[in-house]
Amino acid sequence: MRRLFDDELAELDADFTEMGMLVSEVVQQAVDAFMNRDAVAAQKLIDHDHEINQREIALEQKTFEMIALYQPVTTDLREIVTILKAVSELERAADHARNVAHSAIKFGSKQKIPVLEQLIGEMSQITTQMIREVLAAYVNKDDHAARELAEVDRKLDQLNHQIRADSYQQMRMDPAFETGASIYLNVAQDLSRIGDYVTNVCEWIVYRKSGQIVELNPANSDSPN
Amino acid sequence: MSKEILTTQDLHLYYGEKEALKGINLNFEAKGITALIGPSGCGKSTYLRTLNRMNDLIPNVTITGTIKFKGQNLYAPSADTVQIRKEIGMVFQQPNPFPFSIYDNVIYGLRIAGEKNKEKLDAVVEKSLRQAAVWDEVKDHLHESALALSGGQQQRVCIARVLAVSPEIILLDEPTSALDPVSSSQIETTLLNLRHDYTIITVTHNLQQASRIADRTAFFMNGELVEVDQTKNIFMNPAEKQTEDYISGRFG
Numbered sequence: 001m002r003r004l005f006d007d008e009l010a011e012l013d014a015d016f017t018e019m020g021m022l023v024s025e026v027v028q029q030a031v032d033a034f035m036n037r038d039a040v041a042a043q044k045l046i047d048h049d050h051e052i053n054q055r056e057i058a059l060e061q062k063t064f065e066m067i068a069l070y071q072p073v074t075t076d077l078r079e080i081v082t083i084l085k086a087v088s089e090l091e092r093a094a095d096h097a098r099n100v101a102h103s104a105i106k107f108g109s110k111q112k113i114p115v116l117e118q119l120i121g122e123m124s125q126i127t128t129q130m131i132r133e134v135l136a137a138y139v140n141k142d143d144h145a146a147r148e149l150a151e152v153d154r155k156l157d158q159l160n161h162q163i164r165a166d167s168y169q170q171m172r173m174d175p176a177f178e179t180g181a182s183i184y185l186n187v188a189q190d191l192s193r194i195g196d197y198v199t200n201v202c203e204w205i206v207y208r209k210s211g212q213i214v215e216l217n218p219a220n221s222d223s224p225n
Numbered sequence: 226m227s228k229e230i231l232t233t234q235d236l237h238l239y240y241g242e243k244e245a246l247k248g249i250n251l252n253f254e255a256k257g258i259t260a261l262i263g264p265s266g267c268g269k270s271t272y273l274r275t276l277n278r279m280n281d282l283i284p285n286v287t288i289t290g291t292i293k294f295k296g297q298n299l300y301a302p303s304a305d306t307v308q309i310r311k312e313i314g315m316v317f318q319q320p321n322p323f324p325f326s327i328y329d330n331v332i333y334g335l336r337i338a339g340e341k342n343k344e345k346l347d348a349v350v351e352k353s354l355r356q357a358a359v360w361d362e363v364k365d366h367l368h369e370s371a372l373a374l375s376g377g378q379q380q381r382v383c384i385a386r387v388l389a390v391s392p393e394i395i396l397l398d399e400p401t402s403a404l405d406p407v408s409s410s411q412i413e414t415t416l417l418n419l420r421h422d423y424t425i426i427t428v429t430h431n432l433q434q435a436s437r438i439a440d441r442t443a444f445f446m447n448g449e450l451v452e453v454d455q456t457k458n459i460f461m462n463p464a465e466k467q468t469e470d471y472i473s474g475r476f477g
Binding site: 003005071075076077211 | 433436461469473474475
């Protein structure tokens, strides 16, 4: 028996996926803007950030409404809770993409540091890939893919640590690099945070399927990395 | 873990040829609320009525299997149905006060049993009406007709009538389905208070009521017990797909 609830849930699901695609695009644009030092593209992205916030609010309102009107239980409840939680993670990921755009503008025409440039490029590639794959895992309700994706986040954390070490080394070698190196540090940190938020979405995908609340973020687990 | 007070083993019930209960195995520990849920005709009310032998009154009913109350077989030839119904009381869907005063309704069972001590009867009336959370509303009208009360008050007086004979188990057959939401909520609060002292088994079509008040929930379908578990598990992560489909409104 198809219920009115199913139609509304399908609509909510589609809206969430659409927001996910938008965030994925924004992250891609942010790293492109940084790698190309494209201040115009970066500013455009910053100017549009409020659209993602509005989508987050609209999705939250819709989930509150559905909880109040349909009083969902079991998998229905888990679907709604997953969207309610994951939508905040996406919004925060988009905030960090906006930070990366700010960094692109701030870097301006300072001298690039090839070793850091290459590491940031690697992080960018992994981050954009992760966010595309988490959406696929969400749409396909694939909790195995979600768990595997959380493992990729470890690589991102390692790169972040490496950039940190290399940046400090560059600063020590030549104080003139200080501002530039600190921007690389920030970008690496932002990309690492985006990876963490993607991992949180993975946790909700696992929850939706199993009802189990799991900790997939290596930075938050008790076991050493 | 408290001891099991009531056990049912391989319980079958037939209305003539029709098998209404198909081998129910379900046990109850002392104290707490168990809700029986399931679509109409699933056997939950039939099952509830077997627990104090109410089905005895229906012609052509055959029952096999075992129901034990504190280890004693309820359907043994020597079992005393009057005693059983005193220890295992029943509250019905439609409030059914007798056409007497509130006071006489509550002491009905005791009076039948021959109790005449006025002080003792007064004490039981107050205690039972307090336990049923209706004392404050009726204490100044104890000798007026119970039929003059609202539906919700009548139902709580009926609960007091059951409590007056000191049962161990209280069976309720959709006790709030004839009541408005405020009265229903008062009955729910009453049951929540009583669950510390009594074993309560309630049939309900109101799933939210089950999720609000029951410690355990049992899901029946087509004469079978599909699943019984802590209410939280039934409503958040049931083991059986049939349970999930029913409580999320996909059928029934």
